Each structure stands twice: as structure tokens, then as C-alpha cells.
Amino acid sequence: MSKSCAATRVSDHNAWLPTEFRIVARRNELADVFTLELAGPEPFRFAPGQFNMLYVPGFGEAAISISSDSDRPERFQHTIRVVGNVTRRLQKFSSGDRLFLRGPFGTGWPIDRCPSRDVVIACGGLGLAPLRPVIYYLLHRRSQFGAIHLLYGARTPRDLLYAEEFAVWQSQGIEVRVTIDRGDESWRGAIGVVTQLMKPLRWRPESTMVLTCGPEVMMRFVAQEALAQQVRPDHVFLSMERNMNCAVGWCGHCQLGPSFVCKDGPVYTYAQIEPFLYVEDL
Amino acid sequence: MADIDIGKRYWLAKPAFQNLLDALRELGYQVVGPTIRDEAIIYGPIERVAELPIGWWDDQEGGRYRLRQAPTDAWFEFVVGPQSLKHYTFPPRQTVLEGNQQADGQWKLTAIKPESPPTAILGVRACDLAALVIQDRVFLGSQYRDESFAARRERLFLVAANCQRAAPTCFCKSMNCGPRVTQAFDMALTEGADGFVVEVGSAAGAAVAERLPLKLASQSQVTQVEQRLAALIEQMSQGSESQTSAEPDSAHHNGCRSQRQLDTAGLRDLLFGNLNHPHWDEVASRCLSCGNCTMVCPTCFCSTVEEVPLLDDSQVLRERVWASCFTSEHSYMASGVVRQTTRSRYRQWLTHKLAGWIDQFGVSGCVGCGRCITWCPVGIDITAEVAALRSPQEIDRSNGHE
Numbered sequence: 001m002s003k004s005c006a007a008t009r010v011s012d013h014n015a016w017l018p019t020e021f022r023i024v025a026r027r028n029e030l031a032d033v034f035t036l037e038l039a040g041p042e043p044f045r046f047a048p049g050q051f052n053m054l055y056v057p058g059f060g061e062a063a064i065s066i067s068s069d070s071d072r073p074e075r076f077q078h079t080i081r082v083v084g085n086v087t088r089r090l091q092k093f094s095s096g097d098r099l100f101l102r103g104p105f106g107t108g109w110p111i112d113r114c115p116s117r118d119v120v121i122a123c124g125g126l127g128l129a130p131l132r133p134v135i136y137y138l139l140h141r142r143s144q145f146g147a148i149h150l151l152y153g154a155r156t157p158r159d160l161l162y163a164e165e166f167a168v169w170q171s172q173g174i175e176v177r178v179t180i181d182r183g184d185e186s187w188r189g190a191i192g193v194v195t196q197l198m199k200p201l202r203w204r205p206e207s208t209m210v211l212t213c214g215p216e217v218m219m220r221f222v223a224q225e226a227l228a229q230q231v232r233p234d235h236v237f238l239s240m241e242r243n244m245n246c247a248v249g250w251c252g253h254c255q256l257g258p259s260f261v262c263k264d265g266p267v268y269t270y271a272q273i274e275p276f277l278y279v280e281d282l
Numbered sequence: 283m284a285d286i287d288i289g290k291r292y293w294l295a296k297p298a299f300q301n302l303l304d305a306l307r308e309l310g311y312q313v314v315g316p317t318i319r320d321e322a323i324i325y326g327p328i329e330r331v332a333e334l335p336i337g338w339w340d341d342q343e344g345g346r347y348r349l350r351q352a353p354t355d356a357w358f359e360f361v362v363g364p365q366s367l368k369h370y371t372f373p374p375r376q377t378v379l380e381g382n383q384q385a386d387g388q389w390k391l392t393a394i395k396p397e398s399p400p401t402a403i404l405g406v407r408a409c410d411l412a413a414l415v416i417q418d419r420v421f422l423g424s425q426y427r428d429e430s431f432a433a434r435r436e437r438l439f440l441v442a443a444n445c446q447r448a449a450p451t452c453f454c455k456s457m458n459c460g461p462r463v464t465q466a467f468d469m470a471l472t473e474g475a476d477g478f479v480v481e482v483g484s485a486a487g488a489a490v491a492e493r494l495p496l497k498l499a500s501q502s503q504v505t506q507v508e509q510r511l512a513a514l515i516e517q518m519s520q521g522s523e524s525q526t527s528a529e530p531d532s533a534h535h536n537g538c539r540s541q542r543q544l545d546t547a548g549l550r551d552l553l554f555g556n557l558n559h560p561h562w563d564e565v566a567s568r569c570l571s572c573g574n575c576t577m578v579c580p581t582c583f584c585s586t587v588e589e590v591p592l593l594d595d596s597q598v599l600r601e602r603v604w605a606s607c608f609t610s611e612h613s614y615m616a617s618g619v620v621r622q623t624t625r626s627r628y629r630q631w632l633t634h635k636l637a638g639w640i641d642q643f644g645v646s647g648c649v650g651c652g653r654c655i656t657w658c659p660v661g662i663d664i665t666a667e668v669a670a671l672r673s674p675q676e677i678d679r680s681n682g683h684e
């Protein structure tokens with residue numbers, strides 16, 4: 001399986017040895033989601049879509065995508081949901097604390113292939129976090145691209161991540177559309193699945209890139225809708241998730257078909273991943 | 283013997299074999315070789331020739347391994363035991379990182395490099411050398427370099443031994459990994475009646491050979507061992523058909539009635555094209571999901587780094603331990619376990635070994651050593667499962683996502 005968008009670096013030190021960073025800001029995003037902003041002695045260069053292994057001594061490592069602006073590598077962010085021991089401990093970290101991590105790892109989004117094309121970003125829940133670097137990247141170079149759509153779904157209005165940025169992105173040239181599964185009395189927006197937001201778009205399928213991240217079942221439907229709109233299978237990109245342990249292709253846990261999600265992914269084209277996307281328990 | 287040439291064949295008489303063990307030790311190697319423990323031939327420290335399992339055979343079949351006295355007094359007529367070189371290049375547990383909490387509460391992390399001494403391993407078979415070369419690709423072949431593996435690997439001195447027999451479980455010939463030793467050795471031995479034909483494969487091998495009472499092998503000595511090796515190769519090439527007339531204890535000491543074969547033609551596409559083949563359910567009805575096959579496999583490399591804190595939290599070790607795709611933890615994610623069923627785990631193991639490996643490392647992950655067959659408690663046979671997956675009687679019900 002070829003790499004869709006390689007942003008690899010040759011490891012210059014022991015692959016197991018994390019580097020220490022300083023937490024310079026922390027904010028609560030949602031009830032169980034928070035963001036840590038980190039800085040190190042040198043800029044931390046990464047490609048949108050890559051991830052780090054965050055390490056808490058005594059607790060272990062967790063694979064977390066980088067969710068900040070790759071053009072501002074002096075500071076970078078991780079948006080984290082509390083789902084296990086490591087992330088529960090990370091939640092207690094605050095500004096001024098030190099944090100170890102290894103990275104960046106994995107393939108990035110195909111930003112170098114997007115110029116002059118329309119870009120449809122379709123994501124769900126925390127799947128917006130690894131796509132936010134793409135949004136910043138596109139906005140910094142807005143004139144190079146055609147139409148840009150952000151289609152975002154969440155469970156409830158209280159689960160909308162980065163909601164305060166939507167208006168800013170809209171004003172800077174991204175069509176932002178939001179849908180939720182269950183509304184409340186104040187919700188005036190769309191209710192339903194993300195694919196419903198895809199249908200009404202004015203598609204130029206031959207020159208559109210579709211980037212999706214979220215639950216696997218959601219990504220399958222997004223990809224199928226994109227294909228139904230005649231978008232090429234190698235212009236549809238999915239960010240896959242599997243158990244990450246080493247992040248360098250040695251531990252075997254993250255295998256998906258013939259690939260290692262940690263280094264051949266997490267971003268794949270639909271053309272690459274399609275033979276394995278519908279196989280149960282793979 | 284001075285002026286050792288790589289490529290020439292020498293002769294080491296059996297009574298002089300102790301010189302080899304002594305020379306290795308004098309050159310600073312700890313010497314490890316086949317020896318009997320717990321009713322199996324494993325690798326252990328060897329000081330004297332008498333510690334080798336001379337005169338023993340291992341009978342192997344699916345789910346069965348038994349030692350018995352050989353009908354000959356040959357030294358290396360046993361085949362392969364449960365251990366392989368991976369115990370020495372990729373040990374079952376190794377510390378990769380150490381963290382120490384400082385007085386100010388901050389942690390200092392140190393990457394751990396292995397301190398294993400130079401190790402000479404005696405009696406390594408062609409399949410295990412092939413597995414080592416595959417491991418090189420896994421751990422050293424990408425943009426990341428496993429320094430622990432590299433350090434252990436560089437300190438190995440490998441004394442190979444050409445096989446004299448094949449167990450019925452052996453199919454190295456099918457995988458183009460044996461039985462003849464062709465690569466990655468420092469010194470290679472081929473046993474004859476009263477001595478060994480010795481080939482030298484490296485400068486380190488020459489340095490050892492210079493200390494031994496070697497002579498150039500005579501034509502008749504070479505012919506003697508080559509004829510026997512050729513017969514073994516022929517036996518493994520022909521498979522069961524050629525064995526109809528051969529008694530287990532015949533002059534060729536084959537010790538087997540039917541030789542396994544694995545047809546590798548188009549195997550990658552066959553497996554990835556049959557991910558919903560009904561035979562996966564059939565295997566799953568027998569498989570105990572115990573992971574024995576992954577432990578004895580000389581190429582299986584899955585691992586998990588565990589966090590091992592001291593009770594007072596002042597120190598933590600990160601320990602890399604062997605892992606198996608037959609456990610639920612292996613595919614655990616916060617959203618759930620990906621591979622909940624034995625069917626999906628066996629499928630993962632087999633498709634990775636024989637198909638995914640080709641995409642990942644450009645080579646099959648199987649060397650045909652047959653350990654997974656022998657050490658499977660219910661005798662699941664990788665060669666038979668592949669044959670069943672090829673079977674036209676079982677129609678693929680997969681969803682057409684080819």
C-alpha cells in the first residue's frame with residue numbers, strides 16, 4: 001500500500017525516548033474533552049493529520065492527533081477526550097506542567113494536492129480535531145483553493161467542538177455546516193447525519209477532494225456519498241484509528257489489512273483502504 | 283589453520299569439535315547451543331560437546347513433539363525446537379526506557395541499550411537464518427531503526443548447521459528458506475560420518491576458523507555430505523509422493539512419511555481476496571486462541587510496551603514484551619476490541635504472515651519451520667489451512683470488495 005501523503009522524518013534518536021515539552025495553556029472544550037497547548041525549546045514541525053504519543057510516567061502512552069496550526073510550530077495543541085488511564089491523568093495537567101511525547105508520526109492529509117480544487121471536510125465528533133490543522137492551512141492560503149466546505153456532525157449541541165471558531169472560519173471563506181443527532185429547545189440548525197449535508201453541495205466531482213474523520217461507520221457513508229457524487233476514489237481521504245503502541249511499525253497492534261495505521265496511515269485514500277473497510281472484525 | 287578463505291570448504295573432525303567451543307569462548311563469546319531441557323531441545327549455554335543432544339531425534343507432528351533415541355549416532359539429526367534466534371535478537375521481555383523521578387518531582391527518562399555479551403549460537407538452521415534476515419527488514423528496514431535489535435544482532439556469531447532430516451512439519455523448501463544454509467552465517471557445518479564440512483561466511487568466522495585444526499575438505503568428504511543434503515532437498519521438493527517407498531528409519535534418516543508443502547503461488551491475493559471465506563469459521567472451531575503459534579514463530583514480532591512502576595512511584599520501567607494477535611488486548615481501542623472473535627484473530631495471523639508481510643516488508647513472513655504446527659495444542663496446520671482456503675469446494679461468500 002503506497003503512502004498517500006508522506007510526511008515522515010528519519011528518526012534521529014532512540015525511537016522509544018520521548019521529548020519533554022511545557023504546557024503553556026489548557027482549556028476545557030466539552031464535558032470530557034480538553035486541549036493542551038505545548039511548547040518546546042524548538043519549533044515542533046508536523047504535517048496536518050499527524051499524531052503524537054503522549055507519555056505520562058507511571059501511566060503510559062496515548063496516541064493523540066495534533067489539532068493546531070502547522071504554520072505556527074512554536075506552539076502546538078492536542079485536543080483530548082478522557083477515555084482511559086492516560087487521558088484521565090492528562091486531564092489533571094495544567095499550564096506550567098511538563099509533558100513527554102514522541103512524534104510526530106503517520107501520514108498527513110493531502111494538502112499538497114488540494115490547490116485549485118474544491119475541498120469538502122466531513123467529520124464527526126472529535127474527528128474535527130485532526131482536521132483543524134487542515135482548516136488553518138487552507139485559510140492561510142485561501143486564494144489557492146476553490147470552494148471549501150466544512151460539514152460537521154455531533155451528538156448534541158453541547159458536543160460541538162471548537163464551536164466558537166465556526167463564525168471566524170465562515171468569515172474567512174469556509175462554508176461551515178453543522179448537524180447534530182439530537183437537538184434541544186435552543187437548537188435551530190440541522191438534525192441528522194453528516195451525509196445529508198453533502199447532498200445539497202454544488203459538486204465539481206472531477207476537481208474535489210473529500211477529507212473525512214470520525215467513527216468508522218460515518219466515514220464509510222461519507223465515502224460512499226462522495227463516490228455517488230462521482231468523486232474519484234483516490235480523492236477521498238479517511239483517517240483510520242487502531243490500537244497504537246509503538247507508532248513506528250514494530251509492535252503490530254495497529255494493523256489494518258496489509259498496512260500499519262501508524263506509519264502507512266492514519267490517512268488513507270478510499271482507493272487504498274476500500275478492500276478492507278467493509279470486512280468485519282479486520 | 284591460517285589463511286582461511288571464505289568460499290573454500292574445510293573439514294573439522296568430530297574429535298576436534300571441542301576446539302570450536304573453546305575457540306569461541308576464548309574470543310569472548312558466550313556459547314549457546316542446542317541442549318535438552320524439559321524434554322525438548324532448546325538453546326542453552328554449552329561448554330562441552332557432551333552437552334549437545336547427540337544421538338537424539340525429535341519426532342514432530344501437528345500438536346506433537348517427542349524426543350527419542352536416534353537409530354544413529356549423528357550429532358545434528360534433530361530438527362528445530364520451540365526456540366528460535368528471536369529469543370536472542372528480540373527477547374520476550376526487554377526494558378526500553380527507564381524513568382526516574384528527581385528531587386523536584388520532574389522525571390528524567392533514559393533509553394536503555396542492551397548489555398548482552400557477544401553470543402555464539404551453535405547449530406542454527408536455514409529456516410532460522412531466513413527468519414533473522416526477515417527480522418532485519420522488520421526492525422531495521424524502515425525510517426525507524428530498532429537499536430536494541432541492532433545491538434543484539436551485531437553481537438551474534440552464528441554457527442549454522444545444515445539439516446540432516448526434515449520433520450513431517452517442515453516445509454522450508456516451499457518457502458525457499460531451506461534446507462540448505464545459504465545466508466547470514468559466520469560459519470556453517472554440514473555433518474558427515476566422522477566430521478563436518480565447514481564453510482566460513484564472514485571475517486568473524488575466519489577469525490574463529492583460524493584457531494581450529496581444519497584441513498581442506500577432500501572431494502570424497504564433500505561428496506558424502508552433499509549427497510545426503512541433495513537427498514533431503516529432493517525429499518522436501520517432492521513432498522509426500524516421493525515418500526511412499528521410504529521407511530521412516532531408512533538409510534536417509536528422513537524420519538517422515540509425508541512431507542508438508544505450501545503452495546505460495548498468488549497467495550497474497552488469494553488471502554486478501556478471501557477474507558470472508560467460510561474456512562475461517564472452520565479453523566476458528568478448532569483454534570483455542572492460545573497464541574502458541576505466535577510465540578514459537580521465528581518471525582512473529584508483535585510486542586506491547588508495558589508501564590512497570592515501582593511501588594513508591596520514584597522509578598518506572600517501560601518493558602517491551604512479546605504480544606500475540608490472538609489476545610483481545612492486541613486490538614483494543616477505547617471504542618472497543620476490533621478482533622473479538624477467534625475467527626478474526628486466526629485470520630489476522632495467517633493473512634499477516636503470508637500476505638500482509640509481503641506488502642510491509644517485501645517478503646513472506648513464513649520460513650516453513652513448521653513450529654506453529656508442532657506447538658499448536660490442537661495441531662492446526664498452516665499448510666492445510668492454506669490448501670483449504672484454495673479449495674474450490676468452499677465458495678467465497680465475501681462481499682466482492684476485491
